[in-house]
Amino acid sequence: MRPLYCKLTFRAIIRELRIAWGFINNDIWDTIMPSLLIFITSCIFNGRSWKDLMIPILISLTYAVLYIYTFCISNQIDGIEEDRINKPYRPLVTGFVTMKETFTRMYAYNFVYLVYALFLGLFWYSLAWTIISYYLNLGGWSNHWISKNLVGMTLGTFILFNVQWQIALQPEQVISYRTQAYFAMMSIWAGFALPIQDLRDVAGDLKGGRKTLPIAVGDRKARIILSIHYFLFLPAIFLCAMLTMVPLKEVISKPLNISIFIIQMIVHWLVAYRLLVYTTPEADHRSYLLYVLLFCAAIPMVCVLKS
Template sequence: MSVKATVLSSLLALSKKIYRSLRHEVCLSWQFISGDISASIVPGLLFMMAAWKTHPTNAVDFLMVLGRGIVYFWLYIVPFCISNQIVGIEEDRINKPHRPLVKGSVSLLGAKVRLVVSMVLFGLVGWWFGVLEWALLWQGCIFLHNLGSGSKHWITKNLFMGVGALAQLAAAWQLVTPITSIAWQWILVVAGVWLFLAAIQDLRDIDGDRAIGRNTFPIAFGETTSRVVLTSGFGLLPFVIHFALMVPAGLTWNVILCDIVLAVISFTIAARIVSFRLPKADHYSYMLFTYWFCSVLVCAIAVI
């Protein structure tokens, strides 16, 4: 075999090895984050579209915007999920046995290495894309929520979810164009919804949270009281969104349609919270909340 053929064969073998490694990392990353796509990547991209619509350019620029968003928000959610699952292995054995650390798809050391690498990459990408302040704010939330025991108490747990939503939406808009006053109005209102209603995600995990000593809202105030409070919150949510976000946009068919869709989702969640009390049903109710999150950002595209 000639030297050239040997070199080509070696390069081909190396390329295949790199491809297999990258494919493995992507698949493993997906296992970590698959349950949180509708609360992270999709909303981020939707709000970027709303920002782009205010200053539309051409199709190539739009595709580049989406490309930046996919990279940024993938790295946004990966370190959160990895760190959350590193500290929650025992809880996940009860609540989420499908997760990679519980299944043995990756070692604890391997997860920690990937956490460090993803945090570094996220910071570098945030700097490169001009949203470093929001990347650092989210990294602070990750550290305090997951590694600093902030998730152990319902006040700090919900607070970091609200601040995280603010960092997410502010970065999404700023990845496209400077944040305007109307953008801030949407960011603060939607982040406030997460702050006050994020406890819906804790209804499905009561047994696991109690087993590890986590004092979530349903554990602190009782499941029945929590369901009443959350049901009331989701019942009032359509009115909050209407007056805070839709009225300023004017009375148009887009606004009316958005009001109707968001109200239907909100009232459905409210009904489910009091009607179904099994963890699986509560999980679906939480997922419906993430779909509401995506829907309100679709409305931003329509009305801003």
Template sequence: MHIPTSLSAIRPPRWLTALLLEIHLYWRFTRYDISATIIPGMLFVLAAWHSDQPNWSALPGLVLWGTFYFWLYCITFCISNQLAGEAEDRRNKPDRPLPSGLISRRGAWLRWIAAMALFTLVGWWLGVLEWTLLWQMTLTLHNLGGFARHYWLKNLSMTLGAIAQLAAAWQMVRPLTPEAWIWLLVPAVTLLSNASLQDLRDIEGDRLSHRHTMPIVFGADATRVFVAVAFALLALLTHFTLFAPAGLNAGLLLLDVLLAGMCLVIAGRVLLLRTTAADHVSYMLYTYWYCFALAAAIVAL
């Protein structure tokens, strides 16, 4: 039997190569935003599933559809955000798909339009169309309508995005309850103040781009004090609104202490560690806090 030795004979088919390249492209678009989009969304899906007589046979479908929905939630934001910020990314983040030449602007626009259309269809199919439309309107105004250039509009957009994210996560499983609203609103409204933490990472870049972020408007020192106080108060807010009403058993008490500790660590880092790299780590810790808070809902609800 003849065994081909040419490398061309063992190359994968073109459709597989194209698919792998597309997956790699989407990964490059979204890799820094997964901890703020897909993971928290799926954690709240699991909280909704676990809250009322868990149906194990329904779980695989919820995980599959939920992951796909929140991937669309993520990719629609990331592509439009990077389309709007390509010039800045050429200076600060040249490894992103557009400045690196991995994709053209026309290709990015086509993928964004297709993703927005598919996102609408999936949102309708899962019964969460109103939250899908809220996020689509919010991300468009944030990325393409100039909201990202003003700190209070930017933080409001992120808050509305979190509400749309978590309300959709719960509603695709079961109707929203008063308890669910409390657990989704507390993490979401923290973005009105605490999201300004991310603006400490790139003050010079924002100034060159003529953005009116909190550190530029009020000064970096004042912003650091404000954010540190906001995180310290957040430890109290989560205790009295989320954990205490649920009853502090051993598991919830451990989560309460963990989340409070993370808030205090972030507050300390913001005041004491004043480098771009340290501020980036502090912001990532905030995204982890957000995920842990939603994971706690699985136990509490």
């Protein structure tokens, strides 16, 4: 009897891990990886000893998984119809889990997430993310590109910066106002860049009744708007993020600082060019990934600026 019980338990655990992976596997590069990079950047920035980081890095990873898993569950409940077109491999669409099971997991994992956050001293940020996730996915915010990207994703990124940075700190350390300003500008930069991802998902978003930027103004006009945005405004916001840590004089006088600014500007301009020239969903996805790589590469920038 006992071997059978162990076998069934093992199968249940494996199935649960497969379900979790099915929900979050699209978000490894744009959520899990940035989370760990923020944590590592905080360790370097604050002079944390690497020999003491085994437990904190596990905390960082498990928090990041719960952060994105709780979001993805409600997101995929709300977006099942467009996922049938855009992402037909997802668990709800394939029938790997039922809608009833998914709602049960949504409640259970949100409870686990908030209890875990309370234990870590991150409850209020995590509660804010739970509320934002609810309004984004089940409250209609994701139906419009302004509330989805400019508001929801900006706030979500700001929360992620704060919690992952905090996980790396010693108990006596706090996040400075200047660092908070850096988080704010980086979050605005990220949130205002994200309408790019909606270019690849128009067919599914139309079925789901969403009003993303390309649906609201038309594909060609959206590409022109986003190209101008990537050519001018996003590099300017990135510069503002740099200026929260160092004055303009140091940005333009130090070779490493000016190199960072020039490289990010070139990448932004490359994305702007791609949006106008390469217009298939596959090309749009690659353009989005190019921005994600820039975002990940930019996270440790604060350590360079500090030095």
